[in-house]
Amino acid sequence: MGYPHPSHPKETVVLSKYFGDAAARTHKGWVERGGYEGLKKALGMTPEAIIEELKASGLRGRGGAGFPTGLKWSFMPKGDGKPHYLCCNADESEPGTFKDREIMRWTPHALIEGCAVGCHAIGAETCYIYIRGEFTDPWEVMQQAVAEAYAAGTIGANAMGSGKRIDIVLFRGAGAYICGEETALMNSLEGRRGNPRIKPPFPAAAGLFGMPTTINNVETLAAVPHILNRGAAWYKALCLSNPKSTGTKLFSVCGHVMKPGNFEVTMGYPMKDLIYEMAGGMRPGRTLKAVIPGGSSVPLMNRAEAESALCDYEGIVEKGSMLGSAGFIVMDDSADIVYEVYRLAKFYAHESCAQCTQCREGTAWTTKILERILKGQGKQEDLGLLLELSEQMTGKTICVLSDSCAAPIVSGIQKFRSEFDAYLSRARAPALAGV
Amino acid sequence: MSAGPGVTHGTEEAHQPVFVGAAREKLDALFPKFPTKQACLLPALWIAQQERGWISGGSMAEIATLLDLTPAYVRGVVTFYTMYHTHPVGRHFIQVCTTSPCHLCGSDDVVKALLKETGCGELGATSPDGRFTVIEVECLGACGFATPILVNDDFIESTSPERVPGILAGYR
Numbered sequence: 001m002g003y004p005h006p007s008h009p010k011e012t013v014v015l016s017k018y019f020g021d022a023a024a025r026t027h028k029g030w031v032e033r034g035g036y037e038g039l040k041k042a043l044g045m046t047p048e049a050i051i052e053e054l055k056a057s058g059l060r061g062r063g064g065a066g067f068p069t070g071l072k073w074s075f076m077p078k079g080d081g082k083p084h085y086l087c088c089n090a091d092e093s094e095p096g097t098f099k100d101r102e103i104m105r106w107t108p109h110a111l112i113e114g115c116a117v118g119c120h121a122i123g124a125e126t127c128y129i130y131i132r133g134e135f136t137d138p139w140e141v142m143q144q145a146v147a148e149a150y151a152a153g154t155i156g157a158n159a160m161g162s163g164k165r166i167d168i169v170l171f172r173g174a175g176a177y178i179c180g181e182e183t184a185l186m187n188s189l190e191g192r193r194g195n196p197r198i199k200p201p202f203p204a205a206a207g208l209f210g211m212p213t214t215i216n217n218v219e220t221l222a223a224v225p226h227i228l229n230r231g232a233a234w235y236k237a238l239c240l241s242n243p244k245s246t247g248t249k250l251f252s253v254c255g256h257v258m259k260p261g262n263f264e265v266t267m268g269y270p271m272k273d274l275i276y277e278m279a280g281g282m283r284p285g286r287t288l289k290a291v292i293p294g295g296s297s298v299p300l301m302n303r304a305e306a307e308s309a310l311c312d313y314e315g316i317v318e319k320g321s322m323l324g325s326a327g328f329i330v331m332d333d334s335a336d337i338v339y340e341v342y343r344l345a346k347f348y349a350h351e352s353c354a355q356c357t358q359c360r361e362g363t364a365w366t367t368k369i370l371e372r373i374l375k376g377q378g379k380q381e382d383l384g385l386l387l388e389l390s391e392q393m394t395g396k397t398i399c400v401l402s403d404s405c406a407a408p409i410v411s412g413i414q415k416f417r418s419e420f421d422a423y424l425s426r427a428r429a430p431a432l433a434g435v
Numbered sequence: 436m437s438a439g440p441g442v443t444h445g446t447e448e449a450h451q452p453v454f455v456g457a458a459r460e461k462l463d464a465l466f467p468k469f470p471t472k473q474a475c476l477l478p479a480l481w482i483a484q485q486e487r488g489w490i491s492g493g494s495m496a497e498i499a500t501l502l503d504l505t506p507a508y509v510r511g512v513v514t515f516y517t518m519y520h521t522h523p524v525g526r527h528f529i530q531v532c533t534t535s536p537c538h539l540c541g542s543d544d545v546v547k548a549l550l551k552e553t554g555c556g557e558l559g560a561t562s563p564d565g566r567f568t569v570i571e572v573e574c575l576g577a578c579g580f581a582t583p584i585l586v587n588d589d590f591i592e593s594t595s596p597e598r599v600p601g602i603l604a605g606y607r
Binding site for chain 2: 083092094101132135167177190256292331
């Protein structure tokens, strides 16, 4: 387990404070660093008070959608007599994103603490943490940490002596990007194929095993104890640009930068500084060409958009894309946009669950058309065809995987048209061989 | 004996039960954690794969009986997930990430080096000595450590063509 680089002086370290500190992985080490204070405090509060505190903090979901966490928790029914479930989405598989992995392997108890607080707040006795199958290291670390938390009585039949039962169960995925979609995740946990479900019913009404369920991302849950410890006002004040986006956020920066990694900054931080200062900027002699900022499922940003964007939910929308899971895929002038768009389409075609026609056919055919263009066999009408297919793939399916495939294709054609034209006019040599 | 993923012909040898002894105890310990038996399906498949290296039709049928499901249903679930092997693979199963972030950082060269050094020659094939199988996979979630590879359960970060021979030496 390598990593991490020391924090950049301009980072605001809350979640990542103990990344690299192996002693923080143990229950004892976590308690020594002030861990489980947030849970202790939470167990002395009513669920309503916790939810109000979260609403006041402005915390929004860190998995991609940015839905207000306190509001999501408030949707859970009260006094219904049914078992409630909390699911932690640790299926991090969005290309470009690798932040939850670091939270789990360096500060597993931060996640356990957040899950335990969440259970209390939504009236659940069980939290399932769904960890993608490929994450073998985080799996080991989490297993060890959960065992320690049980042994210490922090969770279990009488969590921290509160009289409340809080069980945390780890669940290993088996290789399917779509299981990061919340309803697919629930199906997978139930022992089914990971097909997303039609909503409504929403999970708070009928989720896991048909019971009221809340699903939160790892980073969201890990932030919760800090908010309870230091107060909503403190968290809300962590904001550089827009009061709708508060707190700190882990940004994963990868691709063509000198120092890829996770950087934790206050919401509203300039993307330019994140890329050029913290991530070390471009390789010598190279210039920035494009950034896909939300993991791969959002529109590409060109250089001007990226260099002027502020990193929060609204700031990135203003510059033509979306924050998503905040994994920045950075491309310099050596990148072939057509190839990268093709590679992403291929990813989505592979990962489509194939339930919806628009997605099953759309991801496959856009991939084939892009492949044809890269082989030097494209036709002038191909770009129109790609845009038409993308239109059919947007907003018409059970989940947004199909939209996610369309986003880089449409924005790629709109913002980097000349690169597509170069293949179509045969001015550029084919990037792919074949007949 | 196997024609490809998901296809198992009638020549499969008689199935020896997987869920006996320690493997059975592992499965039994899972039941209280879930309100349904079916929810133990993915964990049960993991146990079978850990025990046998792959999940045969016989293992699927055995799991189906244990969890009150049908063999066809179990097969449907198995084939949905890319990490379950429906046919035998090399002793060391290597998965290389080649999704966009890793592609930008040169994952194609890592693939080439792995295919050459293992003797596999092509993706999905098992090396003549039976030691290695190399496949391309989609995003392994470690894009800041390009190019990550999984050798069995060992997650290896920041590989490069130059590092490949050294890494493989540890598995010979």
